[in-house]
Amino acid sequence: MQFNFENHSPVYLQLARILEDAIVCGEFEPGQKLPSVRELASLSRTNPNTVAKALQEVEGKGLIETRRTSGKYVSLPATAMEENRKEKACQLCRQFLTDMEKLGYSQQQSLALLKKGVFDASEHSESEKEIRQP
Amino acid sequence: MQFNFENHSPVYLQLARILEDAIVCGEFEPGQKLPSVRELASLSRTNPNTVAKALQEVEGKGLIETRRTSGKYVSLPATAMEENRKEKACQLCRQFLTDMEKLGYSQQQSLALLKKGVFDASEHSESEKEIRQP
Amino acid sequence: MQFNFENHSPVYLQLARILEDAIVCGEFEPGQKLPSVRELASLSRTNPNTVAKALQEVEGKGLIETRRTSGKYVSLPATAMEENRKEKACQLCRQFLTDMEKLGYSQQQSLALLKKGVFDASEHSESEKEIRQP
Amino acid sequence: MQFNFENHSPVYLQLARILEDAIVCGEFEPGQKLPSVRELASLSRTNPNTVAKALQEVEGKGLIETRRTSGKYVSLPATAMEENRKEKACQLCRQFLTDMEKLGYSQQQSLALLKKGVFDASEHSESEKEIRQP
DNA sequence: GTGGTCTAGACCACT
DNA sequence: GTGGTCTAGACCACG
Numbered sequence: 001m002q003f004n005f006e007n008h009s010p011v012y013l014q015l016a017r018i019l020e021d022a023i024v025c026g027e028f029e030p031g032q033k034l035p036s037v038r039e040l041a042s043l044s045r046t047n048p049n050t051v052a053k054a055l056q057e058v059e060g061k062g063l064i065e066t067r068r069t070s071g072k073y074v075s076l077p078a079t080a081m082e083e084n085r086k087e088k089a090c091q092l093c094r095q096f097l098t099d100m101e102k103l104g105y106s107q108q109q110s111l112a113l114l115k116k117g118v119f120d121a122s123e124h125s126e127s128e129k130e131i132r133q134p
Numbered sequence: 135m136q137f138n139f140e141n142h143s144p145v146y147l148q149l150a151r152i153l154e155d156a157i158v159c160g161e162f163e164p165g166q167k168l169p170s171v172r173e174l175a176s177l178s179r180t181n182p183n184t185v186a187k188a189l190q191e192v193e194g195k196g197l198i199e200t201r202r203t204s205g206k207y208v209s210l211p212a213t214a215m216e217e218n219r220k221e222k223a224c225q226l227c228r229q230f231l232t233d234m235e236k237l238g239y240s241q242q243q244s245l246a247l248l249k250k251g252v253f254d255a256s257e258h259s260e261s262e263k264e265i266r267q268p
Numbered sequence: 269m270q271f272n273f274e275n276h277s278p279v280y281l282q283l284a285r286i287l288e289d290a291i292v293c294g295e296f297e298p299g300q301k302l303p304s305v306r307e308l309a310s311l312s313r314t315n316p317n318t319v320a321k322a323l324q325e326v327e328g329k330g331l332i333e334t335r336r337t338s339g340k341y342v343s344l345p346a347t348a349m350e351e352n353r354k355e356k357a358c359q360l361c362r363q364f365l366t367d368m369e370k371l372g373y374s375q376q377q378s379l380a381l382l383k384k385g386v387f388d389a390s391e392h393s394e395s396e397k398e399i400r401q402p
Numbered sequence: 403m404q405f406n407f408e409n410h411s412p413v414y415l416q417l418a419r420i421l422e423d424a425i426v427c428g429e430f431e432p433g434q435k436l437p438s439v440r441e442l443a444s445l446s447r448t449n450p451n452t453v454a455k456a457l458q459e460v461e462g463k464g465l466i467e468t469r470r471t472s473g474k475y476v477s478l479p480a481t482a483m484e485e486n487r488k489e490k491a492c493q494l495c496r497q498f499l500t501d502m503e504k505l506g507y508s509q510q511q512s513l514a515l516l517k518k519g520v521f522d523a524s525e526h527s528e529s530e531k532e533i534r535q536p
Numbered sequence: 537g538t539g540g541t542c543t544a545g546a547c548c549a550c551t
Numbered sequence: 552g553t554g555g556t557c558t559a560g561a562c563c564a565c566g
Contacts, residue, residue, distance in 0.1 A: 009143070010550065011336070018236075025238040047551060089237050089244075093251045096230040102152075103223050104159040107252045110223075114248065117227045118241045144556060171539065181558050186539075202413070203538050203565040277411070278541060286504075293506040305554065315543050320554075337550040337553050357505050357512075361519045364498040370420075371491050372427040375520045378491075382516065385495045386509045412564065449566055 001027060003044040012050045016057035023063050023074055024085035034064065034072040135161060137178040145180060149188035157197050157208055158219035168198065168206045269295060271312040279314060283322035291331050291342055292353035302332065302340040403429060405446040413448055417456035420446075425465050425476055426487035436466060436474045 001022045005014050019040075022028060034040070037055065041048040055072060058064050063084070066072045074081075100110040135156045139148050153174075156162060168174070171189065175182040189206060192198050197218070200206045208215075234244040269290045273282050287308075290296060302308070305323065309316040323340060326332050331352070334340045342349075368378040403424045407416050421442075424430060436442070439457065443450040457474060460466050465486070468474045476483075502512040 007336070008147075012550080021236045021238075049551060053550085085237055089234060089239060089247055090251065092230060092233050092237070093248050096226060096248070097252070099226050100223060102155045103219055103226070104155075105223060110227075111245075111249060111252055113223055114227045114230070115245060117224065118231070118245055121241070146556075170537080172537090182539095183559085184557060187556090189539095200539070202409070202540095205538065280541075281410075289504045289506075304552080306552090316554095317544085318542060321541090323554095334554070336555095339553065353505055357502060357507060357515060358519065360498060360501050360505070361516050364494060364516070365520070367494050368491060370423045371487055371494070372423075373491060375523070379513075379517060379520055381491055382495050382498070383513060385492065386499070386513055414565080451566055455565090 003046075005046075011046055012053040012057065015044060015046065015050065015054035018044075019054060019058050020061065020063060021088075023058070024081045024088065026078075026081065028074050030074050030076050030078045030081065032074050033070075034074065036071065146184050146187040147191065149178060149180065149185065150191035153188060153192050154195065154197060154222075157192070158215045158222065160212075160215065162208045164208050164210050164212045164215065166208050167204075168208065170205060280318050280321040281325065283312060283314065283319065284325035287322060287326050288329065288331060288356075291326070292349045292356065294346075294349065296342050298342050298344050298346045298349065300342050301338075302342065304339060405448075407448075414452045414455040414459065417446060417448065417452065418459035421456060421460050422463065422465060423490075425460070426483045426490065428480075428483065430476050432476050432478050432480045432483065434476050435472075436476065438473065 001018060003015075003018065005011055028034060034055075035043070037048050037051045040055075041051045044051065055064065059066065059072070061084075063075055063081075064072050065075050097107055097110055100113075101107075105113065135152060137149070137152065139145050153168075162168060168189075169177065171182050171185050174189075175185045178185065189198065189200075193200065193206075197209055197215075198206050199209050231241055231244055234247075235241075239247065269286060271283070271286065273279050287302075296302060302323075303311065305316050305319050308323075309319045312319065323332065323334075327334065327340075331343055331349075332340050333343050365375055365378055368381075369375075373381065403420060405417075405420065407413055430436060436457075437445070439450050439453045442457075443453045446453065457466065461468065461474070463486075465477055465483075466474050467477050499509055499512055502515075503509075507515065
C-alpha cells in the first residue's frame, strides 16, 4: 500500500481510494481489523481527521464497518470484495476507452496502442507483436 | 466539441482539456483563429473569465498563442499536434495500466479485460475489422 | 516590503515581483509560511484575487509551494534562493547594457556613466571602499 | 534600427521607444524627413494605425514635428537630441540602480557586478582601453 | 470587437 | 481560517 498524493484532488479521496483498492484486493482479509485511525494517519503522513473522512467514504461503500469502541473491520463477504474489484476495473476500462475516444482513438485503436505499450515494456518477450495502428 | 462538465474537478481544467483534445485532434486547423473568449463562454455556458483561465492553461502547453487584440490562434506545427496527441494517448495508457495494477491486475490481465470489454460491447458484430486510421 | 504600484504594468505582475524579490532576499525564511492571501491583499490594498494571481506567478517559478488548506510556504532550498537572486541581478545587468546599447552607449561607456552617477550621488564622500561582493 | 517586439507591453510604446532611440542617436539627422507611416509600418510589420500612434507619442516629446501634407521631420536642434539621449541614459541608470537595490544590492555592489559582467563578456580581450566618456 | 485586468462577493472543500 | 473556483460586471488598451 503506497501513499503518494498529488496536488489536484482532495487527499481524503485519494486516501479512500488507496484503502478501497487494498481492501478489494484482499490486502486486508474479510473480517480483519483495520489499523487504527492514528496509525493510518502516521503511515500516510496525514491528519487523523483526513483519515477519518476517508474511512467514512470507504464505509459508505459498504467495504468496512465500525464496531463501536473496538475499531473498523472489513465487511465480511469475500465474494463481494471480488465483485467490487471487478466493477472498479470495468469502470477504469470504460473510462479509459471514452477518454481515448475524446482523443480520436477508436476502441480498436486504443486496444492496439495499449497492447503495443505493454509489449514494448516487456521488451519483445512474448509473441503478439506490434499492432501499432494509430 | 461537447461541453459536458462533471462535478468533481474544476470547470476551467475540464474546459482546457476539451479544447486541447479538439486542437490536437485537428478539429481546429493549425494557424486557425479560435472562437473568441466571449463566444466560447457562451458556447460552454460558462463565464468568460473561466474560459480565459482555461485558455491560459492551454497556452501554457504551447498549443495556442494569443495575438494581442486579434485573438487566439492554434500554434503552427501540425506535426507537433499529432505528436502531442500521441503523447496524451500514451499518458492515458500508462495511467490506465498503473491504476489497474493498484487493483491487482497485471498488464496482461488488464489487456485481456479490456479486450473482452471491447469485444462484448461490439456484440460479436464486427470482430476485428474497422481499424480505420483516425 | 513596500507596495508601490505604478500605472503601466499589471498590478499582479508588480506584486509578484515584489514578493519574489522579498523571498530571494531572504525576507521570508525558507520553509516559512507566507502571510495569507487575504492578509497580503489587505496589506497591498488589492483584491485577494489579484494577490492569488500574483502568487500563482511566483509559484510557477518554484519559489513557493502551496499546502492545501494550510497556506503558502517558501520552497525549501536557501541556496537556490541565493542562486535565484544572483540570476535576477545578472538579468538586470544584461538588460541594462542592451538598453544602453540601443542608445548608442558601449558597455564601457555605460559602466563609466553609471560609475559617475554613483560617485556623484554619494557626493565624493567615500569613493571606493566597501565593494564587498554580494 | 531593429524591430523586435515582446508580448507584455503595447506595441506602439515599444515602437515609439525604438524610434526615439534612433532619433536621439542621430540615426536620423535633424531636419530630415522620416519614412512615411506606411513605410514604417511595413518595415516594422505592424499596423499603420500603430505606427501613427507611436509617432504621436514621439511628437509629444518634441522629437519630431509634422508639416502638413508633407510628412514628419526630426525637430531641429541637434544639441537637444544629445541632451535627450543623455537624459534617457541617466534614467536607465537610475532605474537600474533602484531595481538592483530591491534585490538587496548596494550601488557599489551593483557597479561591481556589472563591471565583472562586462569584463567577463569581453573575455580579458581589451582590458581597460576605450573608456571614452559619452 | 479583441483579450487583459481588476474588483466584489459568493461558495466550496479541506484541515 | 485556508486556498480555490466561479460569477458578474466594469474598464482599459489595442488595432
